[in-house]
Amino acid sequence: MGRRAIIFHGTGARPEWIWYPWLADQLRTRGYDVETPHHPGTNVEPIATFLPTVLAAHTFDEDTVLVGHSGGAALLLALLEHLDVAVAQAVLVAGYSTLPNDQPEPVLQDTYDWAAIRSHASSFVFLNSVTDEFGCDADQGRAMFDRLGGTLVVRDDGHFTSDTLELVNRLIP
Template structure:
């Protein structure tokens, strides 16, 4: 199996939104098989019932790169905790592990097995902003980094909702 990438959209979003299709195309140009699924349950279904659907819908192996934005990044935490393989890389953009604001967050677990998450990704990268309008900010990134290690990139780019995201493209080999 060759290199593959799965890009998980955020809550209240779709696969054709913002930089997701742009990144998918960039990765395809570099030889990745890219999946850009639509998982509307990210913002409505409790993670305990939603996660098995996501796990069953995708194939994960040692060449898999996972990219998640916002709620999709929060989804990656649960996904990584429950995988039975170690993926190549997980990039969490505007991610969070605790409620970032007053909105309901069914994608979050009550707690995480940080050691299991760490053991299921060879490389972890957190990209957060000091000016995230939804609270998925640098403090959230730092909290995940403190639990998991990896690389923390802090920017001043709001919630990362631009049409392109060169930084993430450069972070994926």
């Protein structure tokens, strides 16, 4: 298999929204096979019942790059904990591992096996904002970075809902 990327949308979102199609096109021009699945159960169904569906829907290997935004980034933590291979890279945009606000977050697990997550990705990138209106902020990014290492980029870009996200494109090899 060649280089592959899977872009997981956020809560209540669709693959054709915001920067997801733009990033998919950028990665395709660089030789990636890109999946932009629609998982409407993201952060709606409890992670314990939703995760097996997502794991069964995709193939993961050492050439796979995972990109997740918001609820999709939180989903990546559960995915990585339960994979049986190490992917090339995990990019978590506006990610979080604890309740970011006072809303229910079914995508979150009660606890995480951080060592297992760390062992299932060769590198991590966390992109968070100091002005994230949903609470997926720089503190959330720092908490994941402290447990997993990698690269933490902190911006002043709200919840990262623009039409393009050049920074993420540049951070993926």
